[in-house]
Amino acid sequence: MPTYKAPLRDMRFLLNEVFDFPAHYRSLSNGADATPDMVDSILEECARFCEEELAPLNLSGDAEGCTLADGKVTTPKGFKEAYAQFVAGGWQGLSHPGEYGGQGLPMSLGLLKSEMMGTANWAFTMYPGLSLGAMNTIMQHASDDLKSVYMPPLVEGRWAGTMCLTEPQCGTDLGQVKTRAEPNGDGTYAVTGTKIFISSGDHDLTENIVHIVLARLPDAPPGTRGISLFMIPKIKVNADGSLGAPNGVVCSALEHKMGIKASATCVINFEGSTAYLISPENKGLEAMFTFMNTARIGTAVQGVAHAELSFQGALAYAKERRSMRALSGKKEPDKNADAIIHHADVRRMLLTQKAVAEGGRAMLYFAGMYADHMTNGILENDKAKYDLWDDKLGFFTPILKGFLTELGTEAASLGVQVFGGHGYIREHGMEQILRDARISTLYEGTTGIQALDLLGRKVLLMTRGKAVREFTAIIGKFALDQVRNRGMRRFATELGRYVTEWNLLTVRIMLTARNDRDVVSSASHHFLMYSGYVTMAYFWALQAAVATDKLAKGGSETPEFYKAKIDVARFYFDHLLPRAKGHAASITKPSKSLTRLPVDSFAFN
Structure with missing residues (x-):
């Protein structure tokens, strides 16, 4: 069974160095008590509870x-x-008002708690x-x-x-x-x-x-x-x-x-x-979306949780299991074979898991900041503020839920693959992670429903593409700022190309849908996955930029930690981001290849 260890180093890196949560909490009406010391105490105690009691x-x-x-x-x-x-x-009331017995802390702290508990x-x-x-x-x-x-x-x-x-x-x-x-x-x-x-x-x-x-x-x-x-x-x-x-x-x-x-x-x-x-x-359906959006973000956490747990189990096994010699030469000459972590294909699987877990975590924490602003709108009785951040989070939610659960399930499957036949055996716990992960793409709206919500409702119907333009503007500004940074030029250039393509694809779908209404449905899955891969690329590039800066100026972590962040970002851009090109090619195809086959022709038996 994988032994869960809360990834506190990565969590702190995101909270303190990538997103500056201390400054974020100071900007909130309910963030005064969320001091760095308080947040760190919550992380430590929650990690202990998860590792010792839940796992x-x-x-x-x-x-x-x-x-x-x-x-x-x-x-x-x-x-x-x-x-x-x-x-x-007192964990249940962490982010709920003090008048009802809660601690009144920002909602994002509840997200950190849920991630650790869910992984355990x-x-x-x-x-x-x-x-x-x-x-x-x-x-x-x-x-x-x-x-x-x-x-x-x-x-x-x-x-x-x-x-x-x-x-x-x-x-x-x-x-x-x-x-x-x-x-x-x-x-x-x-x-x-x-x-x-x-x-x-x-x-x-x-x-x-x-x-x-x-x-x-x-x-x-x-x-x-x-x-x-x-x-x-x-x-x-x-x-x-x-x-x-x-x-x-x-x-x-x-x-x-x-x-x-x-x-x-x-x-x-x-x-x-x-x-x-x-x-x-x-008017119940409108009210129920309060619950649904909470549940969808919670389910996105599941994608990251299963990727993290499967990665932890697979990594430990890959360091211990020995089989054959690395193609580049013996890595452990005093052993009868090299640990499988030295084989490039095993590293591909482990790095995919790590990229999904840590890239997905960054996406979740960013969404957590949006959620904090949204709930502050409720606390301050400021409907305009609530609506603004609710719209921003609403665009992000189907990407989080649909994309992260699909990749979380893939990561869980890779964990079984790293173990080989042993991964299929119950006592190792890897097959359970895959079984547990599979539901995440189904409940709170299947991936197809998330895709239709993103493209059909959030992008086309509600905003006529504005939601994509606003979010890609954030990525585009980052890319422009980083393009003159030698260590970041490759990341920035590629991001610039992808966000331009994201906007062009959106416009193309809008134009095509005038004559081919089915294209919204036929393109929606590919549009969601494309959006997810480009979004995660941004958050990996952001982590790489911070790591590059900390290597030059010093930070709270070791140089090896920051170098690893940059290396995983390079892996993501080399091996995972190119998948977006395949989705882009499918987005632009007409819907006829999906719709013209008569129902009775699906089977002739």
């Missing part, structure tokens, strides 16, 4: 899984005790992770009375939360939702229906679970225009916050899954459950 439960939790008996779910051995430590440490044990992390989305949704949309009762136990971690969207007849197409909400006459509603694929839908970690549920009112219009958003506690809650009777929320089945087996994925039946409307009538 040892990862393999055993997968082997044991969750069990369902008499409508109640039991989590694997050790999870309940670990969750009690999580609550005692993704299945465990899903339980409090789903609660964060529920809390954010309640904070933004529920009444003050509901918030005063429900937020304190959620922030403390005594209660948990979920989101309930999918039904047996519909997944992404939420216009088909059939769950019904009937007014009770006292301001509450009785909700009846079945939801499937509900992560953390039931468990024994908390005393109550609060479900955020999409349902239809009796007079609701059809389709997505007739969906409302409700809050439904598993156990009824009295006016004073104490728990009452069961609320007709029944877990009828556990899904039998490929991975994340220690995370309870449930079929939940609502049987006339008492519910509270937390969105305007028939």
Whole structure:
């Protein structure tokens, strides 16, 4: 089983030297307490909790899984005790307001916590992770009375939360939702229906679970225009916050899954459950996006987490496993064979994993800064500020979720490959990482849905290409600033070419779509992946620029650390960024090769 070690050196490099988080936190209305010493203490303590408590439960939790008996779910051995430590440490309320018992720190600190926890044990992390989305949704949309009762136990971690969207007849197409909400006459509603694929839908970690549920009112219009958003506690809650009777929320089945087996994925039946409307009538889908965007960024973390964990396992194995001699000559002449890390193809796999993990981490931390500004808009009751940063983060979110989970799954697969046949054997833990990673490209909207959201909604419909122009302007300015730097000239020149092409591709799709509407769908996947590769290239070039400067002037790390950053950046530009060219070639092709084959001609058997 891979032994998880929190990558604190890389995290600190990004926080302190690449993005200057100390200055960023000083600019926030809720950042005064996020001093460098405080942040470092949080990193150290979270790393200890993840390495000593969560990581040892990862393999055993997968082997044991969750069990369902008499409508109640039991989590694997050790999870309940670990969750009690999580609550005692105050981790759930790290970035939530002090008025509800939280620590009121910036949202990005919660992202750092989630990355370490998710890498150590993704299945465990899903339980409090789903609660964060529920809390954010309640904070933004529920009444003050509901918030005063429900937020304190959620922030403390005594209660948990979920989101309930999918039904047996519909997944992404939420216009088909059939769950019904009937007014009770006292301001509450009785909700009846079945939801499937509900992560953390039931468990024994908390005393109550609060479900955020999409349902239809009796007079609701059809389709997505007739969906409302409700809050439904598993156990009824009295006016004073104490728990009452069961609320007709029944877990009828556990899904039998490929991975994340220690995370309870449930079929939940609502049987006339008492519910509270937390969105305007028939405006539930808009409100639910608060939860969805939180979950999508959380899922992007999963891509980085599985790349990091698989890399750590593969690296240790590659240093120890000996096979044949390196083509350039013996590297360990006193041994019967060289360690496989000396073979170029093994290095290709390890460097791909490292580039994905560390490049993806940089992308996430950058997004975390956007999220901090966005949430400050809420705290300051400044709608214009919130909308500005919400739009910026909204463009970035599908790239994070779609691209990082695709590459995270690839990195997990490479970890199995480095181990060879041993990677396919359960006790080494590498195949579990791949199984756990595979779901990341599916839930919270498949990669195809993220691609359509990026190209069809964020780029074409909402901004007519402005979102791409604004982000590429950031990259273009960086490239222009660095082109006269001898050590950075190659990176800067290539980035300049790619951002120019990114804008040209956007315009070309816009023009083509006038006569070929299907091109938006046929090009969307390639557009997302192209966007991802160029975005990650920028963040690798940014890291290389900082490392080059620190080598010349001195920094907090060793010269070897900075040199390694530059070397991995070169690997990324040499071996991974060229993939974007293939996606660009496919983007410009007409949709006919995808659409003209008749449905009946797909198979003739």
